[in-house]
Amino acid sequence: MTETVPQIDDEPGTAPAPAPGVRRRRTALIVSAMVLVAAVSVVGALGLGGGGDEEPSAPSRAGSLVPVTRSTLTERTTVDGQLGYGTEIPLPVKATGTVTWLPETGASVKRGDALLRVDDRPVVLLYGSLPMYRDLGLGSGTSESESESGEAQAEQGSDGGTDAKSAAPSATPSAAATDAATELTGMDVLQFETNLAALGYSGFTVDETFTAGTAAAVKRWQKALGEPQTGTVGIGDVIYSAGKVRIGHPGVRLGGAVGENTLSYTGSTRKVVVNASAAEASWAVRGTAVTVRLPDGAAARGEVASVGKEATAPEGGEAGSGETSATVPVTVTIKDQKALGQLESGPVTVEYVGREAKQVLTVPVAALVALAEGGHGLETTDGTFVAVKTGLFADGRVEVSGSAVREGLKVRIPE
Template identity: 75%
Template structure:
Protein backbone atom coordinates (compact mmCIF):
# COMPACT_ATOMS: atom_id res chain seq x y z
CA UNK A 1 0.00 0.00 0.00
CA UNK A 2 2.98 2.34 0.51
CA UNK A 3 3.90 1.83 -3.15
CA UNK A 4 0.34 2.53 -4.30
CA UNK A 5 0.19 5.71 -2.22
CA UNK A 6 3.51 6.92 -3.63
CA UNK A 7 2.65 6.05 -7.24
CA UNK A 8 -0.72 7.77 -6.93
CA UNK A 9 0.93 11.02 -5.86
CA UNK A 10 3.78 10.69 -8.35
CA UNK A 11 1.28 10.37 -11.19
CA UNK A 12 -0.69 13.34 -9.83
CA UNK A 13 2.49 15.41 -10.13
CA UNK A 14 2.62 14.52 -13.84
CA UNK A 15 5.30 11.83 -13.76
CA UNK A 16 3.59 8.90 -15.49
CA UNK A 17 4.50 5.95 -17.69
CA UNK A 18 3.74 3.24 -15.14
CA UNK A 19 0.67 1.52 -13.75
CA UNK A 20 -0.54 2.72 -10.35
CA UNK A 21 -0.62 -0.48 -8.30
CA UNK A 22 1.20 -2.15 -5.42
CA UNK A 23 4.34 -2.94 -7.44
CA UNK A 24 7.40 -0.68 -7.73
CA UNK A 25 8.61 -1.53 -11.22
CA UNK A 26 11.37 -0.34 -13.53
CA UNK A 27 8.88 2.05 -15.12
CA UNK A 28 8.13 3.48 -11.68
CA UNK A 29 11.87 3.95 -11.16
CA UNK A 30 12.16 5.81 -14.48
CA UNK A 31 9.39 8.19 -13.39
CA UNK A 32 11.15 8.68 -10.05
CA UNK A 33 14.37 9.63 -11.88
CA UNK A 34 12.52 12.28 -13.89
CA UNK A 35 10.99 13.58 -10.67
CA UNK A 36 14.40 13.66 -8.97
CA UNK A 37 15.89 15.54 -11.92
CA UNK A 38 13.24 18.27 -11.58
CA UNK A 39 14.18 18.63 -7.89
CA UNK A 40 17.92 18.76 -8.57
CA UNK A 41 18.53 15.45 -6.80
CA UNK A 42 20.67 12.48 -7.77
CA UNK A 43 18.84 10.19 -10.22
CA UNK A 44 18.78 7.04 -8.08
CA UNK A 45 15.31 5.87 -9.05
CA UNK A 46 14.66 4.96 -5.42
CA UNK A 47 12.81 6.70 -2.59
CA UNK A 48 13.99 6.28 0.98
CA UNK A 49 11.97 6.32 4.18
CA UNK A 50 11.39 9.94 5.18
CA UNK A 51 12.11 11.33 1.70
CA UNK A 52 8.46 12.30 1.22
CA UNK A 53 5.70 13.58 3.49
CA UNK A 54 2.03 13.09 2.71
CA UNK A 55 -0.72 15.57 3.46
CA UNK A 56 -4.39 14.66 3.60
CA UNK A 57 -5.31 17.53 1.26
CA UNK A 58 -3.89 20.53 -0.53
CA UNK A 59 -1.32 22.40 1.54
CA UNK A 60 0.30 25.83 1.53
CA UNK A 61 4.05 25.84 2.09
CA UNK A 62 5.17 28.24 4.81
CA UNK A 63 8.48 29.91 5.46
CA UNK A 64 11.59 27.69 5.60
CA UNK A 65 12.89 27.21 9.13
CA UNK A 66 16.58 27.09 8.15
CA UNK A 67 18.90 29.41 6.31
CA UNK A 68 20.81 28.31 3.25
CA UNK A 69 23.90 26.39 4.33
CA UNK A 70 22.79 25.83 7.92
CA UNK A 71 22.29 22.42 9.51
CA UNK A 72 18.87 20.89 8.94
CA UNK A 73 16.86 20.28 12.09
CA UNK A 74 13.24 19.97 13.09
CA UNK A 75 10.62 22.24 11.52
CA UNK A 76 12.81 22.79 8.47
CA UNK A 77 9.73 23.46 6.38
CA UNK A 78 6.24 24.16 7.62
CA UNK A 79 2.94 23.92 5.81
CA UNK A 80 -0.65 24.80 6.54
CA UNK A 81 -4.05 24.30 4.99
CA UNK A 82 -4.90 26.42 1.96
CA UNK A 83 -8.03 27.62 3.76
CA UNK A 84 -7.26 31.03 5.27
CA UNK A 85 -8.25 31.51 8.90
CA UNK A 86 -7.88 34.14 11.60
CA UNK A 87 -6.25 33.57 14.99
CA UNK A 88 -7.16 36.02 17.75
CA UNK A 89 -5.30 36.28 21.04
CA UNK A 90 -8.34 36.97 23.21
CA UNK A 91 -8.05 38.10 26.81
CA UNK A 92 -8.51 35.06 29.05
CA UNK A 93 -10.63 37.13 31.44
CA UNK A 94 -12.92 38.38 28.67
CA UNK A 95 -13.26 35.41 26.33
CA UNK A 96 -16.86 34.50 27.11
CA UNK A 97 -17.79 35.53 23.56
CA UNK A 98 -15.51 32.86 22.12
CA UNK A 99 -17.96 29.98 21.84
CA UNK A 100 -17.60 27.42 19.07
CA UNK A 101 -20.04 28.28 16.29
CA UNK A 102 -20.44 31.94 17.31
CA UNK A 103 -20.76 34.41 14.44
CA UNK A 104 -18.28 37.28 14.23
CA UNK A 105 -17.29 39.94 11.73
CA UNK A 106 -13.71 40.07 10.45
CA UNK A 107 -12.51 43.42 9.14
CA UNK A 108 -9.68 43.05 6.66
CA UNK A 109 -6.75 45.49 6.56
CA UNK A 110 -8.57 47.59 3.93
CA UNK A 111 -11.68 47.78 6.14
CA UNK A 112 -13.74 45.26 4.17
CA UNK A 113 -16.00 43.25 6.53
CA UNK A 114 -16.41 39.51 6.02
CA UNK A 115 -18.39 36.97 8.03
CA UNK A 116 -16.56 34.53 10.25
CA UNK A 117 -17.32 31.68 12.64
CA UNK A 118 -15.46 30.68 15.80
CA UNK A 119 -13.96 27.25 15.07
CA UNK A 120 -11.94 26.48 18.19
CA UNK A 121 -10.67 27.97 21.45
CA UNK A 122 -7.31 27.14 22.96
CA UNK A 123 -7.25 25.55 26.39
CA UNK A 124 -4.00 27.00 27.66
CA UNK A 125 -3.73 30.68 28.54
CA UNK A 126 -0.44 32.36 27.69
CA UNK A 127 0.88 35.44 29.46
CA UNK A 128 3.36 37.75 27.72
CA UNK A 129 6.83 38.10 29.17
CA UNK A 130 6.67 40.26 32.26
CA UNK A 131 2.85 40.27 32.14
CA UNK A 132 0.07 38.60 34.00
CA UNK A 133 -3.39 38.95 35.46
CA UNK A 134 -2.04 40.73 38.55
CA UNK A 135 -1.91 44.11 36.83
CA UNK A 136 1.86 44.02 36.32
CA UNK A 137 1.51 43.82 32.55
CA UNK A 138 -0.63 42.56 29.69
CA UNK A 139 -3.30 39.99 30.61
CA UNK A 140 -3.04 36.34 29.71
CA UNK A 141 -4.60 35.39 26.38
CA UNK A 142 -6.25 32.40 24.73
CA UNK A 143 -5.89 31.63 21.01
CA UNK A 144 -9.25 31.72 19.22
CA UNK A 145 -9.43 30.39 15.65
CA UNK A 146 -12.02 31.94 13.31
CA UNK A 147 -12.93 30.42 9.94
CA UNK A 148 -14.11 32.38 6.90
CA UNK A 149 -16.57 30.49 4.70
CA UNK A 150 -16.36 32.89 1.75
CA UNK A 151 -12.68 32.59 0.88
CA UNK A 152 -13.17 34.72 -2.26
CA UNK A 153 -14.14 37.65 -0.03
CA UNK A 154 -10.59 37.65 1.36
CA UNK A 155 -9.19 38.28 -2.11
CA UNK A 156 -5.47 37.59 -2.62
CA UNK A 157 -4.59 38.39 1.00
CA UNK A 158 -2.37 35.69 2.53
CA UNK A 159 -1.61 37.30 5.88
CA UNK A 160 -1.98 40.59 7.72
CA UNK A 161 -3.55 42.30 10.74
CA UNK A 162 -7.33 42.12 10.97
CA UNK A 163 -9.98 43.17 13.48
CA UNK A 164 -12.56 40.72 14.83
CA UNK A 165 -15.85 42.14 16.07
CA UNK A 166 -18.55 40.27 17.95
CA UNK A 167 -21.96 41.18 19.32
CA UNK A 168 -22.10 40.73 23.10
CA UNK A 169 -25.55 42.24 23.58
CA UNK A 170 -27.94 43.77 21.09
CA UNK A 171 -31.01 46.01 21.35
CA UNK A 172 -33.13 47.26 18.48
CA UNK A 173 -35.39 50.27 17.90
CA UNK A 174 -33.89 52.43 20.67
CA UNK A 175 -32.92 56.10 20.89
CA UNK A 176 -29.22 56.97 20.97
CA UNK A 177 -27.11 60.10 21.43
CA UNK A 178 -23.36 60.71 21.33
CA UNK A 179 -21.74 59.74 24.62
CA UNK A 180 -20.29 63.25 24.86
CA UNK A 181 -23.83 64.64 25.09
CA UNK A 182 -24.35 63.08 28.54
CA UNK A 183 -24.07 65.41 31.53
CA UNK A 184 -23.98 64.57 35.23
CA UNK A 185 -27.01 65.90 37.10
CA UNK A 186 -26.68 67.44 40.57
CA UNK A 187 -29.41 65.17 41.88
CA UNK A 188 -27.56 62.15 40.53
CA UNK A 189 -27.67 60.17 37.33
CA UNK A 190 -27.29 61.41 33.79
CA UNK A 191 -29.15 63.88 31.67
CA UNK A 192 -29.21 65.74 28.38
CA UNK A 193 -29.25 69.45 27.64
CA UNK A 194 -31.93 70.39 25.13
CA UNK A 195 -31.47 73.00 22.42
CA UNK A 196 -33.39 75.42 24.66
CA UNK A 197 -30.88 74.96 27.52
CA UNK A 198 -33.15 72.78 29.65
CA UNK A 199 -31.81 69.65 31.34
CA UNK A 200 -33.78 66.41 31.26
CA UNK A 201 -32.97 63.19 33.08
CA UNK A 202 -32.39 60.03 31.05
CA UNK A 203 -31.72 56.39 31.71
CA UNK A 204 -28.70 55.00 29.90
CA UNK A 205 -28.40 51.59 28.27
CA UNK A 206 -25.79 50.02 25.99
CA UNK A 207 -22.69 51.90 24.79
CA UNK A 208 -21.28 51.23 21.29
CA UNK A 209 -19.28 53.12 18.66
CA UNK A 210 -19.34 56.39 20.58
CA UNK A 211 -23.11 56.35 21.10
CA UNK A 212 -25.23 55.47 24.12
CA UNK A 213 -28.79 54.21 24.43
CA UNK A 214 -31.06 56.65 26.28
CA UNK A 215 -34.66 56.49 27.40
CA UNK A 216 -37.05 58.49 29.51
CA UNK A 217 -40.38 60.33 29.32
CA UNK A 218 -38.68 63.58 28.22
CA UNK A 219 -36.77 62.20 25.21
CA UNK A 220 -38.15 61.55 21.77
CA UNK A 221 -36.89 60.74 18.30
CA UNK A 222 -35.47 63.75 16.47
CA UNK A 223 -34.93 65.82 19.61
CA UNK A 224 -31.87 68.06 19.41
CA UNK A 225 -29.40 68.07 22.31
CA UNK A 226 -26.30 70.09 23.07
CA UNK A 227 -22.83 68.65 23.47
CA UNK A 228 -20.80 70.36 26.23
CA UNK A 229 -17.43 71.77 25.19
Protein backbone atom coordinates in the same frame (compact mmCIF):
# COMPACT_ATOMS: atom_id res chain seq x y z
CA MET B 1 -15.09 136.72 71.01
CA THR B 2 -17.53 135.18 68.64
CA GLU B 3 -16.29 134.48 65.14
CA THR B 4 -18.77 135.38 62.44
CA VAL B 5 -18.89 133.39 59.27
CA PRO B 6 -19.68 135.58 56.35
CA GLN B 7 -22.70 134.54 54.19
CA ILE B 8 -22.14 134.27 50.47
CA ASP B 9 -25.15 134.73 48.27
CA ASP B 10 -25.76 132.17 45.55
CA GLU B 11 -24.98 133.29 42.10
CA PRO B 12 -27.93 133.90 39.92
CA GLY B 13 -29.24 130.73 38.15
CA THR B 14 -27.34 128.31 40.46
CA ALA B 15 -29.22 126.01 42.79
CA PRO B 16 -28.07 125.85 46.32
CA ALA B 17 -25.79 122.89 47.15
CA PRO B 18 -27.75 120.07 48.74
CA ALA B 19 -26.97 118.78 52.13
CA PRO B 20 -24.93 115.54 52.40
CA GLY B 21 -27.94 113.43 53.40
CA VAL B 22 -29.97 114.72 50.50
CA ARG B 23 -27.11 113.91 48.08
CA ARG B 24 -27.02 110.25 49.21
CA ARG B 25 -30.78 109.82 48.80
CA ARG B 26 -30.67 111.25 45.27
CA THR B 27 -27.84 108.85 44.23
CA ALA B 28 -29.80 105.86 45.53
CA LEU B 29 -32.83 106.86 43.52
CA ILE B 30 -30.79 107.12 40.32
CA VAL B 31 -29.25 103.64 40.78
CA SER B 32 -32.68 102.15 41.48
CA ALA B 33 -34.05 103.65 38.35
CA MET B 34 -31.19 102.20 36.27
CA VAL B 35 -31.75 98.71 37.71
CA LEU B 36 -35.46 98.94 36.94
CA VAL B 37 -34.79 99.94 33.35
CA ALA B 38 -32.35 97.07 32.91
CA ALA B 39 -34.85 94.62 34.35
CA VAL B 40 -37.56 95.84 32.02
CA SER B 41 -35.17 95.50 29.09
CA VAL B 42 -34.38 91.89 30.00
CA VAL B 43 -38.04 91.01 30.38
CA GLY B 44 -38.75 92.53 27.01
CA ALA B 45 -35.91 90.64 25.41
CA LEU B 46 -37.19 87.35 26.83
CA GLY B 47 -40.69 88.01 25.54
CA LEU B 48 -42.27 88.11 28.98
CA GLY B 49 -43.43 91.70 28.96
CA GLY B 50 -46.78 91.17 27.28
CA GLY B 51 -48.12 93.54 24.71
CA GLY B 52 -50.38 92.74 21.82
CA ASP B 53 -52.10 89.35 21.63
CA GLU B 54 -48.91 87.21 21.89
CA GLU B 55 -49.15 84.31 24.32
CA PRO B 56 -46.40 83.72 26.86
CA SER B 57 -43.73 81.20 25.66
CA ALA B 58 -40.66 79.39 27.12
CA PRO B 59 -37.30 81.09 26.77
CA SER B 60 -35.67 80.26 23.43
CA ARG B 61 -32.66 77.93 23.72
CA ALA B 62 -29.90 77.20 21.26
CA GLY B 63 -29.57 73.68 19.87
CA SER B 64 -31.17 71.31 17.39
CA LEU B 65 -34.09 68.95 17.85
CA VAL B 66 -33.82 65.23 17.13
CA PRO B 67 -36.36 62.42 17.52
CA VAL B 68 -35.99 59.38 19.73
CA THR B 69 -35.59 56.47 17.33
CA ARG B 70 -35.71 52.69 17.62
CA SER B 71 -32.64 50.88 16.28
CA THR B 72 -30.06 48.19 16.99
CA LEU B 73 -26.86 49.23 18.72
CA THR B 74 -23.70 47.20 18.27
CA GLU B 75 -20.63 47.63 20.42
CA ARG B 76 -17.48 46.85 18.45
CA THR B 77 -14.08 46.25 19.98
CA THR B 78 -10.72 46.07 18.21
CA VAL B 79 -7.65 44.07 19.15
CA ASP B 80 -4.21 43.87 17.55
CA GLY B 81 -3.31 40.89 15.39
CA GLN B 82 -0.54 39.64 13.13
CA LEU B 83 -1.15 38.63 9.53
CA GLY B 84 0.89 35.72 8.22
CA TYR B 85 0.84 32.08 7.27
CA GLY B 86 0.84 30.72 10.79
CA THR B 87 3.49 29.01 12.86
CA GLU B 88 6.18 27.16 10.93
CA ILE B 89 6.12 23.40 11.55
CA PRO B 90 9.09 21.08 10.90
CA LEU B 91 8.53 18.63 8.06
CA PRO B 92 8.85 14.98 9.15
CA VAL B 93 11.72 14.16 6.79
CA LYS B 94 12.58 10.48 7.25
CA ALA B 95 15.03 10.15 4.40
CA THR B 96 18.64 9.77 5.45
CA GLY B 97 21.63 11.27 3.72
CA THR B 98 22.87 14.62 2.48
CA VAL B 99 20.58 17.51 1.52
CA THR B 100 21.34 18.29 -2.12
CA TRP B 101 18.47 20.68 -2.99
CA LEU B 102 16.10 22.97 -1.09
CA PRO B 103 13.18 25.06 -2.36
CA GLU B 104 13.02 28.81 -1.78
CA THR B 105 11.38 30.13 1.37
CA GLY B 106 7.78 31.03 0.57
CA ALA B 107 7.51 28.60 -2.35
CA SER B 108 4.22 26.75 -2.70
CA VAL B 109 4.40 22.96 -3.03
CA LYS B 110 1.46 20.81 -4.11
CA ARG B 111 0.78 17.10 -4.39
CA GLY B 112 3.39 15.30 -6.49
CA ASP B 113 6.01 18.08 -6.19
CA ALA B 114 9.40 17.61 -4.57
CA LEU B 115 9.83 19.17 -1.13
CA LEU B 116 13.60 18.68 -1.15
CA ARG B 117 16.21 16.27 -2.49
CA VAL B 118 18.30 13.96 -0.34
CA ASP B 119 21.29 12.26 -1.98
CA ASP B 120 19.87 13.77 -5.17
CA ARG B 121 16.61 11.82 -4.80
CA PRO B 122 13.29 13.69 -4.45
CA VAL B 123 11.16 13.61 -1.33
CA VAL B 124 7.64 14.05 -2.70
CA LEU B 125 4.62 15.70 -1.08
CA LEU B 126 1.37 13.72 -0.98
CA TYR B 127 -1.92 14.52 0.76
CA GLY B 128 -3.15 12.69 3.82
CA SER B 129 -3.33 12.63 7.60
CA LEU B 130 -1.58 9.33 8.26
CA PRO B 131 2.21 9.66 8.42
CA MET B 132 4.48 7.39 6.44
CA TYR B 133 5.64 4.72 8.87
CA ARG B 134 6.77 1.81 6.67
CA ASP B 135 7.88 0.91 3.17
CA LEU B 136 5.06 0.11 0.77
CA GLY B 137 5.56 -2.70 -1.77
CA LEU B 138 4.90 -6.33 -2.55
CA GLY B 139 5.79 -8.92 0.10
CA SER B 140 8.77 -11.19 -0.20
CA GLY B 141 6.49 -14.11 -1.08
CA THR B 142 6.00 -12.73 -4.62
CA SER B 143 8.69 -13.71 -7.10
CA GLU B 144 10.20 -11.34 -9.63
CA SER B 145 8.46 -13.15 -12.51
CA GLU B 146 5.12 -12.87 -10.76
CA SER B 147 5.69 -9.16 -10.18
CA GLU B 148 6.51 -8.68 -13.88
CA SER B 149 3.38 -10.64 -14.78
CA GLY B 150 1.38 -8.36 -12.52
CA GLU B 151 2.94 -5.30 -14.15
CA ALA B 152 1.98 -6.55 -17.61
CA GLN B 153 -1.56 -7.13 -16.42
CA ALA B 154 -1.64 -3.65 -14.88
CA GLU B 155 -0.53 -2.07 -18.14
CA GLN B 156 -3.13 -4.13 -20.00
CA GLY B 157 -5.75 -2.89 -17.56
CA SER B 158 -4.55 0.68 -17.99
CA ASP B 159 -4.68 0.45 -21.78
CA GLY B 160 -7.86 -1.56 -22.10
CA GLY B 161 -9.71 -0.31 -19.07
CA THR B 162 -9.54 -3.70 -17.31
CA ASP B 163 -8.57 -3.64 -13.64
CA ALA B 164 -5.43 -5.55 -12.75
CA LYS B 165 -7.23 -7.48 -10.05
CA SER B 166 -9.91 -8.73 -12.43
CA ALA B 167 -7.60 -9.40 -15.40
CA ALA B 168 -7.03 -13.08 -16.14
CA PRO B 169 -3.53 -14.19 -15.11
CA SER B 170 -1.27 -15.67 -17.79
CA ALA B 171 -0.31 -18.50 -15.49
CA THR B 172 -1.69 -20.20 -12.46
CA PRO B 173 -0.50 -18.19 -9.44
CA SER B 174 1.64 -19.99 -6.95
CA ALA B 175 0.64 -20.47 -3.36
CA ALA B 176 3.12 -17.76 -2.30
CA ALA B 177 1.54 -15.27 -4.69
CA THR B 178 -1.93 -15.90 -3.35
CA ASP B 179 -0.84 -15.87 0.25
CA ALA B 180 -2.26 -12.81 2.04
CA ALA B 181 1.13 -12.18 3.68
CA THR B 182 2.61 -11.24 0.29
CA GLU B 183 0.37 -8.19 -0.10
CA LEU B 184 0.46 -5.28 2.30
CA THR B 185 -2.87 -4.08 3.58
CA GLY B 186 -3.89 -1.09 5.67
CA MET B 187 -5.16 2.45 5.65
CA ASP B 188 -1.71 3.73 4.66
CA VAL B 189 -2.02 1.72 1.44
CA LEU B 190 -5.43 3.23 0.74
CA GLN B 191 -4.04 6.72 1.38
CA PHE B 192 -1.10 6.15 -0.95
CA GLU B 193 -3.20 4.61 -3.74
CA THR B 194 -5.62 7.54 -3.50
CA ASN B 195 -2.74 9.91 -4.18
CA LEU B 196 -1.33 7.76 -6.96
CA ALA B 197 -4.71 7.78 -8.71
CA ALA B 198 -5.02 11.55 -8.20
CA LEU B 199 -1.68 11.97 -9.98
CA GLY B 200 -3.13 10.20 -13.03
CA TYR B 201 -1.89 6.64 -12.59
CA SER B 202 -4.21 3.67 -13.06
CA GLY B 203 -4.18 -0.10 -13.50
CA PHE B 204 -5.06 -0.85 -9.88
CA THR B 205 -8.03 -0.63 -7.54
CA VAL B 206 -7.90 2.08 -4.89
CA ASP B 207 -8.35 0.07 -1.73
CA GLU B 208 -6.40 -1.09 1.29
CA THR B 209 -4.32 -3.71 -0.56
CA PHE B 210 -0.99 -3.13 -2.31
CA THR B 211 -1.10 -5.45 -5.35
CA ALA B 212 1.04 -6.16 -8.37
CA GLY B 213 -1.03 -3.58 -10.22
CA THR B 214 -0.12 -1.02 -7.58
CA ALA B 215 3.56 -1.92 -7.89
CA ALA B 216 3.38 -1.49 -11.66
CA ALA B 217 1.85 1.97 -11.27
CA VAL B 218 4.56 2.85 -8.76
CA LYS B 219 7.23 1.90 -11.31
CA ARG B 220 5.68 4.20 -13.90
CA TRP B 221 5.57 6.98 -11.30
CA GLN B 222 9.22 6.38 -10.38
CA LYS B 223 10.19 6.50 -14.05
CA ALA B 224 8.50 9.90 -14.39
CA LEU B 225 10.48 11.11 -11.37
CA GLY B 226 13.74 9.85 -12.84
CA GLU B 227 14.13 7.32 -10.06
CA PRO B 228 15.05 3.63 -10.07
CA GLN B 229 11.93 1.64 -10.94
CA THR B 230 11.68 -0.63 -7.91
CA GLY B 231 7.92 -0.68 -7.46
CA THR B 232 8.44 -0.04 -3.75
CA VAL B 233 7.87 3.26 -1.95
CA GLY B 234 10.43 3.83 0.78
CA ILE B 235 9.56 5.34 4.13
CA GLY B 236 11.61 8.44 3.29
CA ASP B 237 10.34 8.87 -0.28
CA VAL B 238 7.14 10.76 0.54
CA ILE B 239 5.79 13.13 3.18
CA TYR B 240 2.08 13.63 3.85
CA SER B 241 0.27 16.88 4.66
CA ALA B 242 -3.35 17.97 4.75
CA GLY B 243 -2.91 19.96 1.54
CA LYS B 244 -0.43 22.08 -0.34
CA VAL B 245 2.15 23.79 1.82
CA ARG B 246 4.23 26.95 1.87
CA ILE B 247 7.91 26.38 2.49
CA GLY B 248 9.31 27.98 5.62
CA HIS B 249 12.89 28.56 6.69
CA PRO B 250 15.35 25.66 6.36
CA GLY B 251 17.17 24.36 9.39
CA VAL B 252 20.10 23.02 7.42
CA ARG B 253 22.29 24.23 4.57
CA LEU B 254 22.95 22.44 1.31
CA GLY B 255 25.45 19.69 1.94
CA GLY B 256 24.31 19.17 5.50
CA ALA B 257 22.92 15.95 6.87
CA VAL B 258 19.17 15.49 7.23
CA GLY B 259 17.98 16.23 10.76
CA GLU B 260 14.80 16.85 12.72
CA ASN B 261 14.51 20.49 11.61
CA THR B 262 15.74 20.13 8.06
CA LEU B 263 12.83 22.07 6.59
CA SER B 264 9.71 23.72 7.96
CA TYR B 265 6.39 24.58 6.39
CA THR B 266 3.17 26.50 6.94
CA GLY B 267 -0.26 26.41 5.42
CA SER B 268 -0.64 28.06 2.03
CA THR B 269 -3.36 30.52 3.10
CA ARG B 270 -2.88 33.72 5.06
CA LYS B 271 -4.45 34.01 8.48
CA VAL B 272 -4.37 36.29 11.50
CA VAL B 273 -3.20 35.37 14.98
CA VAL B 274 -4.44 37.46 17.92
CA ASN B 275 -2.90 37.19 21.36
CA ALA B 276 -6.16 37.86 23.18
CA SER B 277 -6.35 38.68 26.85
CA ALA B 278 -7.32 35.49 28.66
CA ALA B 279 -9.61 37.50 30.92
CA GLU B 280 -11.45 39.08 27.98
CA ALA B 281 -11.46 36.29 25.42
CA SER B 282 -15.12 35.34 25.75
CA TRP B 283 -15.70 36.77 22.26
CA ALA B 284 -13.29 34.25 20.77
CA VAL B 285 -15.60 31.35 19.95
CA ARG B 286 -15.02 29.13 16.96
CA GLY B 287 -17.14 30.35 14.05
CA THR B 288 -17.47 33.93 15.34
CA ALA B 289 -17.44 36.45 12.48
CA VAL B 290 -14.91 39.28 12.71
CA THR B 291 -13.57 42.06 10.50
CA VAL B 292 -9.85 42.27 9.71
CA ARG B 293 -8.66 45.79 8.96
CA LEU B 294 -5.43 46.12 7.01
CA PRO B 295 -2.83 48.90 7.36
CA ASP B 296 -4.08 50.56 4.14
CA GLY B 297 -7.64 50.81 5.52
CA ALA B 298 -9.05 47.90 3.52
CA ALA B 299 -11.19 45.35 5.33
CA ALA B 300 -11.66 41.60 4.98
CA ARG B 301 -14.17 39.27 6.56
CA GLY B 302 -12.71 36.70 8.90
CA GLU B 303 -13.83 33.89 11.15
CA VAL B 304 -12.41 32.52 14.38
CA ALA B 305 -10.99 29.11 13.49
CA SER B 306 -9.32 28.05 16.74
CA VAL B 307 -8.64 29.25 20.27
CA GLY B 308 -5.66 28.16 22.32
CA LYS B 309 -6.42 26.23 25.48
CA GLU B 310 -3.34 27.35 27.40
CA ALA B 311 -2.73 30.91 28.57
CA THR B 312 0.76 32.34 28.16
CA ALA B 313 2.18 34.57 30.85
CA PRO B 314 3.75 37.84 29.68
CA GLU B 315 7.50 38.20 29.70
CA GLY B 316 8.79 39.09 33.14
CA GLY B 317 5.52 38.20 34.84
CA GLU B 318 3.28 35.33 35.75
CA ALA B 319 -0.22 34.52 34.64
CA GLY B 320 -2.70 36.04 37.05
CA SER B 321 -0.16 38.43 38.56
CA GLY B 322 -2.37 41.37 37.61
CA GLU B 323 0.47 43.42 36.13
CA THR B 324 -0.12 42.33 32.56
CA SER B 325 -2.84 39.85 31.72
CA ALA B 326 -1.98 36.46 30.27
CA THR B 327 -2.99 35.79 26.67
CA VAL B 328 -4.35 32.96 24.57
CA PRO B 329 -3.72 32.62 20.81
CA VAL B 330 -6.78 33.09 18.63
CA THR B 331 -6.48 32.13 14.96
CA VAL B 332 -8.67 33.93 12.43
CA THR B 333 -9.05 32.60 8.89
CA ILE B 334 -9.93 34.71 5.83
CA LYS B 335 -11.89 32.87 3.17
CA ASP B 336 -11.43 35.54 0.49
CA GLN B 337 -7.65 35.69 0.20
CA LYS B 338 -7.90 38.27 -2.59
CA ALA B 339 -9.35 40.74 -0.09
CA LEU B 340 -5.92 40.80 1.57
CA GLY B 341 -4.24 42.12 -1.57
CA GLN B 342 -0.49 41.53 -1.88
CA LEU B 343 0.21 41.87 1.84
CA GLU B 344 1.71 38.63 3.14
CA SER B 345 2.52 39.62 6.70
CA GLY B 346 2.26 42.57 9.05
CA PRO B 347 0.23 44.09 11.89
CA VAL B 348 -3.56 44.30 11.49
CA THR B 349 -6.53 44.97 13.74
CA VAL B 350 -9.39 42.57 14.35
CA GLU B 351 -12.81 44.02 15.07
CA TYR B 352 -15.45 41.94 16.80
CA VAL B 353 -18.92 42.51 18.23
CA GLY B 354 -18.78 42.80 22.01
CA ARG B 355 -22.41 43.52 22.96
CA GLU B 356 -25.57 44.18 21.00
CA ALA B 357 -28.92 45.76 21.93
CA LYS B 358 -31.60 45.01 19.35
CA GLN B 359 -34.45 47.38 18.53
CA VAL B 360 -34.10 49.71 21.51
CA LEU B 361 -34.90 53.43 21.91
CA THR B 362 -31.82 55.52 21.16
CA VAL B 363 -30.72 59.15 20.97
CA PRO B 364 -27.41 60.79 20.09
CA VAL B 365 -25.05 60.78 23.07
CA ALA B 366 -24.86 64.59 22.79
CA ALA B 367 -28.55 64.83 23.75
CA LEU B 368 -27.88 63.56 27.28
CA VAL B 369 -27.80 66.17 30.05
CA ALA B 370 -26.75 65.75 33.67
CA LEU B 371 -29.63 66.32 36.09
CA ALA B 372 -29.16 68.27 39.32
CA GLU B 373 -30.66 65.44 41.34
CA GLY B 374 -28.27 62.96 39.68
CA GLY B 375 -28.44 60.72 36.65
CA HIS B 376 -29.18 61.71 33.06
CA GLY B 377 -32.12 63.27 31.31
CA LEU B 378 -33.38 64.65 28.02
CA GLU B 379 -34.70 68.15 27.35
CA THR B 380 -38.00 68.24 25.49
CA THR B 381 -39.28 70.99 23.18
CA ASP B 382 -41.13 72.82 25.97
CA GLY B 383 -37.98 73.14 28.06
CA THR B 384 -38.82 70.43 30.57
CA PHE B 385 -36.46 67.60 31.42
CA VAL B 386 -37.32 63.91 31.63
CA ALA B 387 -35.13 61.44 33.49
CA VAL B 388 -33.84 58.45 31.53
CA LYS B 389 -31.92 55.29 32.23
CA THR B 390 -28.99 54.74 29.90
CA GLY B 391 -27.94 51.40 28.42
CA LEU B 392 -25.48 50.52 25.68
CA PHE B 393 -23.31 53.25 24.13
CA ALA B 394 -22.26 52.57 20.53
CA ASP B 395 -21.69 54.43 17.26
CA GLY B 396 -22.30 57.84 18.84
CA ARG B 397 -25.73 56.87 20.17
CA VAL B 398 -27.00 55.62 23.51
CA GLU B 399 -29.81 53.34 24.57
CA VAL B 400 -32.40 55.18 26.72
CA SER B 401 -35.47 54.06 28.61
CA GLY B 402 -37.99 55.61 31.00
CA SER B 403 -41.70 56.09 31.55
CA ALA B 404 -41.71 59.43 29.68
CA VAL B 405 -39.58 58.26 26.75
CA ARG B 406 -41.27 57.10 23.58
CA GLU B 407 -40.34 56.64 19.95
CA GLY B 408 -40.65 59.89 17.98
CA LEU B 409 -40.31 62.18 21.04
CA LYS B 410 -38.40 65.33 20.05
CA VAL B 411 -35.47 66.16 22.31
CA ARG B 412 -32.94 68.96 22.18
CA ILE B 413 -29.21 68.68 21.60
CA PRO B 414 -27.77 71.67 23.45
CA GLU B 415 -25.00 73.67 21.85
